[in-house]
Amino acid sequence: MSDTTTVLIFALLPVLGNFAGSLLAECIHTPRWLLGAALHGAAGVAIALVSIDLMPRILQSAPMWLLVLAFLAGAFVSVMLYRGPVGRGGGRAREAAARGWSISP
Numbered sequence: 613m614s615d616t617t618t619v620l621i622f623a624l625l626p627v628l629g630n631f632a633g634s635l636l637a638e639c640i641h642t643p644r645w646l647l648g649a650a651l652h653g654a655a656g657v658a659i660a661l662v663s664i665d666l667m668p669r670i671l672q673s674a675p676m677w678l679l680v681l682a683f684l685a686g687a688f689v690s691v692m693l694y695r696g697p698v699g700r701g702g703g704r705a706r707e708a709a710a711r712g713w714s715i716s717p
Contacts, residue, residue: 670679
């Protein structure tokens, strides 16, 4: 087997895992607590990746004011995503607008 074929096979493993997980998620009812735990675990992996692998490189190459500005912009967008759709309308319209942003089993 050539090196290119080996690389392609390894590159397809996450695709196959994602596809299998999507099929499994559609077929099995997941409790809310398990969904929340999985999302917290995924967020923890993402934060660990940024803090261990990417942050030392960013701190060396970017000025501090730019990092602070990017952090504040991310916090602002996060708050707007939380408050934005819910703040529009009232009653059923408010719930329908928020439903697109929520995670429900």
